[in-house]
Amino acid sequence: MRIDVLTLFPNMFEGPMTDSIIGKAAEKEIVTITTTNFREFADNKHKTVDDYPFGGGAGMLLKAQPIVDAIGNIETNYPETKKRIILMDPAGKKYDQALAEELAEEEHLVFICGHYEGYDERIKEFITDEISIGDFILTGGELSAMVIIDSVVRLLPETLGNTLSSQTDSFSTGLLEHPQYTRPRDFRGMEVPDVLVSGNHAKIEEWQEKESLRKTWQKRPDLLDALTLTKQQEAWLEEFKKAEKK
Template sequence: MIFHVLTLFPDMIRDGFQTSITGRAVEKGLLSLDTVNIRDFSVNKHNRVDDYPYGGGAGMVMQAEPVYLAYQSVAEKLPKKPKVLYMSPQGKVFNQRMAEELAQEEELVFLCGHYEGIDERVLEEIVDEEVSIGDYVLTGGELPALVIMDAVSRLVGGVLHNEDSAEFDSFHDNLLEYPQYSRPEVWRDKAVPPILMSGHHANVEKWRREQSLIRTLERRPDLLENANLTKQDKKFLAKLKEV
């Protein structure tokens, strides 16, 4: 998987991505990061990439041409048009299913805006999808890009040390993950649930599935509408709702 990021702050992207699990994946050649500084494509002698908005208003708007030239510097090297994501609070809210879909791509381009946004004309020209990580506004698109890159990266084969980890994460089957425990067996008078030390794998899996259902019902009941539920799951949830 190759990530191309069009940004005014390439160091922010590199520093955030080339650490921990994703950093090790880059070293192994499983992931690749290409940062493109939009300011390098400024069309004026002062290296400015923004100007006042037509019609007036607060703030500045990133100009179309530097963004387009930065994109072209990436696209012209590729055999086909890459999928371009624009980080925007106006976009579709990112979720695990989107991460799974994006993980099927060979290359992704992230466009990170700043100020009051980017000239609409270049967005219409190059962007395939606007994506948001939540209903709030940040100072720029770099943090959302890092969030999405991280979520997608862990679905790329070989990136996670334990390949089963992604399969049982929260939002697998549109359910929240069950609670996890590690040593010691008793911590501050709180004991690990005995079922987890029983050695009975079928019972452990049943308990974990039920805990996922309980947590989802309590914390994110909206997820259940599209959850992949078995008949047994539905019976268990019905009993919970009766209580």
């Protein structure tokens, strides 16, 4: 996968995009991440990328020209790739794991990170997606782009050492991930459930599924509204509810 980021602050990406899982993926050439300062494409001698909004209002807006020309430069350099051009915008589609999995199937992602009070609306004629990571405001789109890049890159084949890791993550199955434990078996009087050290893989999988459902019901019951539960899961859910009433 190739990822291009258009930003006024490319240095913000140096640490997060070169360390940990993303850094290793880049070393393996699973992903190539390039940042471009779109100020370089401003067509005025002062390299100005913002201006006052028509009609008045607080703050400054990013001009269309530098960003659109930066997109055009990417199109010129990589004409053969199919691109998803993503505008980070609080008004965009709310990001979730399903969208992360969708983006992980693409070959070329382009992120546009805004600043100031917003964008010239005409920029949106040159993008494919508007995405928000939540109903809150950040100083710019850089941090939200990093969040999306991290969540997408970890889904790419061979990025994680264990391919099951991403498949069993919270939200990937529609449920939160089940509780997990490691050694020692007894930590200050708190013991690992017996089933997990039983060696009975069928029972372990059943316990994991049940506890995933329990955790989701307790912490994020809203997620259950989007799921079609099996008869066994419905029975477990009734069990949880009865136990709570006692």
